[in-house]
Amino acid sequence: MSTTTVRPRPTDSPAASPPSTGARAGRPKIRLRRTWWAFLLLVATALVFIVPLYMLVTTAFKTNGEIYAWPMKFLPSELTWANLSTAWELAPFGAFIKNSLLVTAVGAAAKVVLAVFTAYAFAFLPFPGKKGLFLVMLGALMVPGHVTLLVNYITIGNMGLINTYAGLILPGVASAFGTFLLRQHFLTLPGEVFEAAELDGAGHFRKLASFVAPMSVPAIATVGLVAVIDEWNNFVWPLIITNSVNMRTLPIGLMYLKANDGLTSWGVLMSGTLIVVLPMLLVFLFAQRYIVTGLTGAAAGGGR
Amino acid sequence: MPDLVVSQGRSHQRVSTAYRRRYRRGVALFALFAFPNLALIAVFAYWPVLENVYLSLTSWDFISPAPLFIGLENYIQMFTSGTFLGVLRITLIWVVVVVGVCLVLGIALASLFSMKLPGTTVVTGIVFTPHVIAGAAIAAVWLFIFDQNYGLARVVFNAVGLSSPAWTTDASWALPALIIVSIWKGVGFVSIVYLAGMQGMPSDVLEAARLDGANRWQLFRRIILPLLSPTTFFLVITQTISAFQAFDIIAVMTGGGPASATTTLSWFIYDQAFNRSNVGYSAAAGTVMFVILMCITVLQFRFVERRVHY
Numbered sequence: 001m002s003t004t005t006v007r008p009r010p011t012d013s014p015a016a017s018p019p020s021t022g023a024r025a026g027r028p029k030i031r032l033r034r035t036w037w038a039f040l041l042l043v044a045t046a047l048v049f050i051v052p053l054y055m056l057v058t059t060a061f062k063t064n065g066e067i068y069a070w071p072m073k074f075l076p077s078e079l080t081w082a083n084l085s086t087a088w089e090l091a092p093f094g095a096f097i098k099n100s101l102l103v104t105a106v107g108a109a110a111k112v113v114l115a116v117f118t119a120y121a122f123a124f125l126p127f128p129g130k131k132g133l134f135l136v137m138l139g140a141l142m143v144p145g146h147v148t149l150l151v152n153y154i155t156i157g158n159m160g161l162i163n164t165y166a167g168l169i170l171p172g173v174a175s176a177f178g179t180f181l182l183r184q185h186f187l188t189l190p191g192e193v194f195e196a197a198e199l200d201g202a203g204h205f206r207k208l209a210s211f212v213a214p215m216s217v218p219a220i221a222t223v224g225l226v227a228v229i230d231e232w233n234n235f236v237w238p239l240i241i242t243n244s245v246n247m248r249t250l251p252i253g254l255m256y257l258k259a260n261d262g263l264t265s266w267g268v269l270m271s272g273t274l275i276v277v278l279p280m281l282l283v284f285l286f287a288q289r290y291i292v293t294g295l296t297g298a299a300a301g302g303g304r
Numbered sequence: 305m306p307d308l309v310v311s312q313g314r315s316h317q318r319v320s321t322a323y324r325r326r327y328r329r330g331v332a333l334f335a336l337f338a339f340p341n342l343a344l345i346a347v348f349a350y351w352p353v354l355e356n357v358y359l360s361l362t363s364w365d366f367i368s369p370a371p372l373f374i375g376l377e378n379y380i381q382m383f384t385s386g387t388f389l390g391v392l393r394i395t396l397i398w399v400v401v402v403v404g405v406c407l408v409l410g411i412a413l414a415s416l417f418s419m420k421l422p423g424t425t426v427v428t429g430i431v432f433t434p435h436v437i438a439g440a441a442i443a444a445v446w447l448f449i450f451d452q453n454y455g456l457a458r459v460v461f462n463a464v465g466l467s468s469p470a471w472t473t474d475a476s477w478a479l480p481a482l483i484i485v486s487i488w489k490g491v492g493f494v495s496i497v498y499l500a501g502m503q504g505m506p507s508d509v510l511e512a513a514r515l516d517g518a519n520r521w522q523l524f525r526r527i528i529l530p531l532l533s534p535t536t537f538f539l540v541i542t543q544t545i546s547a548f549q550a551f552d553i554i555a556v557m558t559g560g561g562p563a564s565a566t567t568t569l570s571w572f573i574y575d576q577a578f579n580r581s582n583v584g585y586s587a588a589a590g591t592v593m594f595v596i597l598m599c600i601t602v603l604q605f606r607f608v609e610r611r612v613h614y
Contacts, residue, residue, distance in 0.1 A: 039421050045413060046427045049434065049492070055456060056445045068454055114341040121337035126330040137342060140349040144597050146549040146570050147590045150359070150577050151352035154366075174344035204333055233438035235552035240578055251440035255556055258444065266448045276441040284436045288429055291436060296497050 060084070060271040067267050083267035090260050090268065093275060095246045096253035099165075100232060103249055107169045108227035115175040115223055119182035120208050124194075134183075140176040146236070153240050167241050168249070172231065178223040181294075185219040186212055222294035225287050229295075232280055250276045353594060359587035366581050378588035387564070388572075388589070394479065395569040399547040402486045406543055407536065409487070410494030415524070417495065418502045428499065431492030439489065439552030446485045447472065447557055475565040478558050482566055485553050490546075494539055501535035502528065541604045545597055569593050 059067055061079040087093060121127070122134055152171045153162075161167030193215075194207055202210070213220065238249045248256060257272045284291055360378055362371035382388040413431065417424050434442060449456040450471035458468035471481040505528070513527050551570050554560060560567040560575055567575070569589060577586035 035419065035421060038416060038419055039423075041416055042421055042423060042427055045416070046423075046430050049430050049488075051456070052445050052449060052488070053433070055449065059448065070454065070458075072454070072456070072459055114344070117337040118341040121334045125334040125337065126327055127334040127338075128331070130334075133338075133342070137345060140345045142598070142601050143349045143353055144545060144549055144594060146551065146573065147356060147594045147597075148349060148352035149574070150583065150586055150590060151355040152348055153577075154355075155347065155351070170344075171348040174341060174348055176345060176349070179341065204330075229436050233436075233440075235438065235440050235555070236574065239555070240574075251438045251552065254438075254440050254444055258447075258556065266451065266454065269444055270448060273441045273444040276438050280436050280438070281433070284433060288432075292432060292496060295435065295493065296500060 056270050056273055056277065059266055060274045062267055064265070064267060083265075083271040086261075086265070086268045087257060087272040087275075091253055091257045091272070092246060093250075093253065093272065096248055096250045097275070099168075099247060100250040102165060103168050103238070104228055104231040106165070107172050107231040108224055110169065110173040111175045111178060111227045111231075112220060112224045114173060115178035115182055116208075116213065116220060118175070118179045119186055120204075120212060122179070122183045123186035124207070124212075125204065137176050138180060140174075141180075149236060149240060152237075156241060162241060163243050163247050168238055168247075172234065172237065175223075175227075178227065181223055182216065182219055185216055189215055218290065221287070222290045225283065225290050226294040228283065229280060229291065356587050356590050356594070359584055360591045362584045362587075364583040366583060371584065374584070378584050382585070382588055382592070390564070391567050391569055391572045391589075394565070394567060395548065397479065398483065398486075398550070398568050399544055401483050402490065402547045402550075403540065403543045405483075405487050406490045406494045407539060409491045410539070411498050411529075411532070411536075413491065413495035414498035414502055415528075417499050428496060432496055433492065434489045435493045437489075439550075440556050442485060442489055443553045443556035446481070446488075450481055472558050473562055475562050478562060478565045482553055482557060485557070486547070486550060489553070490543065494543065497539060498532065498535060501532050505531050537604060537607060541600060544600055548593060548597060 058074075058076050060083055061081070062073075062076045063078060063080050063082070066073045066076055066078075118137075122130065127133065148171075156162055156167045156170065159167070161170065189212065193211055197207055197211060233251065234249070235251045239252050239255075242248055242252070245256060254269075254272055254276055258269055261268055359371060361373060361375055363374050363378075364371035417428055448454075450468075452458065452468050452470050455468065457471065461468040469477045471477045509531070510523065510527060513523055518526065548568075549570050550568065551574065554566055554568060554571050555574075558566040560571040569592070573586050573589045573593065575586075576582040576589060
């Protein structure tokens with residue numbers, strides 16, 4: 001299975017296989033001879049994106065002597081943990097990691113739970129003016145987040161939650177897009193299954209827990225993974241709402257590290273950066289298909 | 305669907321008490337399930353827009369007891385000061401170049417990917433990667449790349465016989481530096497969306513054009529591009545909205561400097577509120593951003609209805 005295309009199609013399995021017009025294109029070898037320039041472009045494209053990441057990883061473990069050598073040493077001759085331990089001394093990375101993990105886990109979990117329940121309500125429960133309410137909820141997608149920062153800061157301040165985990169998490173757990181995605185999915189589930197359950201006297205909680213949710217695991221996973229990435233990478237809100245070093249999340253901690261040392265020591269800054277990047281790289285590596293579907297979801301058309 | 309709203313008056317007699325009880329329980333459950341989320345959306349998405357408009361008519365510093373109403377003074381000051389007009393100019397350059405280049409490169413990459421060469425799947429994964437990495441981290445990596453003495457940019461510049469500029473500290477290079485980073489972060493996403501659009505195209509149309517002897521360019525210009533117009537519209541709007549709000553790369557790499565050379569509207573809104581405590585002024589700039597983005601969204605809807613199809 002291809003892992004990157006938005007819509008799984010029978011023709012995109014292994015990349016090396018001939019395209020759907022295989023009969024006309026002839027044997028792969030001949031094709032490759034005709035398209036060597038395109039292949040070269042493909043490799044160049046990959047390099048444009050790999051090389052900066054390669055610089056990040058190697059610099060994090062290079063010695064200062066090799067980082068500050070010219071001509072540039074692309075291949076480190078020895079590796080060191082010194083940068084990482086310096087970064088840890090200069091900034092409380094333990095606290096940053098703890099904060100990021102906590103905010104991401106609680107924030108994403110709360111967001112998924114809210115989205116599942118709200119989507120269930122809009123898909124299966126009655127309410128006067130439900131359609132209008134749904135449109136009002138979707139309208140929230142058009143509100144640019146950056147415009148809400150100032151007032152949300154004041155609101156959280158009035159609640160006395162500045163520099164707290166609750167303040168960090170609360171505004172981000174409201175879910176309009178996730179709700180929309182799940183509601184559309186719930187409406188495609190086969191109704192016969194529920195009707196049978198309803199005849200057996202199953203209530204809505206049972207229906208949600210034993211039928212709707214288990215039948216929607218991929219969709220819920222997609223919403224959850226997108227929430228995890230958003231929470232982990234979030235920058236401007238944690239920057240505003242926290243004000244002590246020990247409450248900072250990793251992306252803000254990175255800026256703190258840069259202010260404290262970064263520009264005089266690239267190895268240290270890169271090792272800090274690696275800590276921020278690595279978890280999401282791993283998540284992406286293992287759940288690429290869900291993530292790409294989720295993040296490009298709206299683009300795939302018609303609210304898939 | 306069982307939950308179609310029962311029009312209470314007319315069907316009163318016919319609806320059994322059991323059904324009505326079920327309906328009422330359903331309504332209560334709807335409230336239980338949906339209201340927490342809807343309340344959060346009201347408080348943290350809709351209320352800010354209204355309150356922001358009010359704050360834009362006041363002068364406040366977060367500390368004094370209450371915002372002081374000053375009418376349109378913030379707006380008058382904004383549109384008569386060269387600073388803010390400069391901010392709008394920088395924002396315009398930023399948005400147009402970032403979105404424009406991302407779209408052109410994105411469609412080129414998508415065309416390349418759609419050739420299904422060996423290794424394409426891996427490369428699509430690689431170009432998408434920056435989209436899931438924190439902007440702050442990407443900014444840190446590129447700060448190193450742009451280091452005048454030890455960065456990768458110097459290798460590239462030296463290769464063509466030039467010396468690397470002082471990217472982020474030189475007022476004429478800072479904005480281009482940020483634009484490059486933003487394109488690097490965004491183009492993969494654009495290309496994957498375009499690729500999905502291309503794969504959803506009816507293959508019989510392409511086949512027919514090919515049989516009629518259309519060459520590669522004609523095929524692209526006359527068939528593929530028009531067929532992709534809904535995707536293009538979607539991308540123009542979403543990418544424009546996110547380019548307007550770009551923040552983390554700017555914050556980490558330049559902090560709006562040097563000498564406000566990279567102060568976009570989004571940085572300006574943040575800077576006025578949280579570095580200078582000019583709450584009203586920041587709210588006014590926020591309202592300007594809101595109005596601009598709303599206009600773009602409305603424009604999209606009108607366009608989509610009229611012109612998107614080929």
